Amino acid sequence: MKVLFVLVFILLLNACSSEPSRDISSTNNSKVTVALDNAAAVKIQLMQLHSEWKGTPYRFGGMSKRGIDCSGFVALGFKDKFGITLPRTTDEQRSIGQSVSKSQLREGDLVFFKTGWSTRHVGIYIGNHQFLHASTSQGVMISSLNNSYWKQKYWLARRL
Template identity: 65%
Template sequence: MKFLIIVFLSVLLTACSSAPPEPNTGVKQHSLSNATQTKSQLLQMHREWKGVPYRLGGNSKSGIDCSAFVQLTFKNQFSRQLPRTTDQQKNIGKSVSKGQLRPGDLVFFKTGWSSRHVGIYIADGQFLHASTSQGVMISSLHNSYWKQKYWLARRP
């Protein structure tokens, strides 16, 4: 009997020594390395959210702020979890120069003394964001306002 207990305990301990396999959710994390696919997914998000009004602290189609829109886009389109605030988002990934932007890079702007804005680079100088004046939209980095306010970019 003592032998059976020892065998049972050793099997039990061995079985617990490794982590259980990750559940297969059927969702593959998108690497953002395929520029054409990334651009397509960002344009899809624009079609679904175009014109949704800006609302500070909002995170739904009744109103959304810029960092929540970025967070939601990465979750829905790329199965990636990003921090909630612009201040947190500016610290993720790696720094990238304006001339090296790729679809899916985060672009940041200093819009006031202490206020910041974030959007997602699409391609050809265009970025997707939740603007305070027109809601979710696509804007140009070459626009005089955004060109003047541009601050930095990060590749998540």
């Protein structure tokens, strides 16, 4: 436990950067600062998000633990873990931030997929070719960008 505390403390110290950081609210209502360019700290927050929402069923337009859609999950996740307000829809989310190539992805980047003629899907990159998202079939989960389905549906990525 002591080692874990020291590791988290070191990660928080590394959160200092020349880019502005954002306040996030932790579960005990204390304020913690995590910069989106601090991959290790972002990954910790995203894995905590996964733990809190894992298995929550997909529901189009949903915004709660009773059911959530992909863009709602991304919007609520960024608000909760990073204090960042994102647009509500996938279409609006794909227009924010800067474009980033698939080979340059880092933790916290938004990844987008074309899943149908006019249907789009969004998730949050967590590193190691994996992303966190609200799947229509399995609810909130982690998937691989290398999965044959997601690999052929990959469209673009945005960095906030």
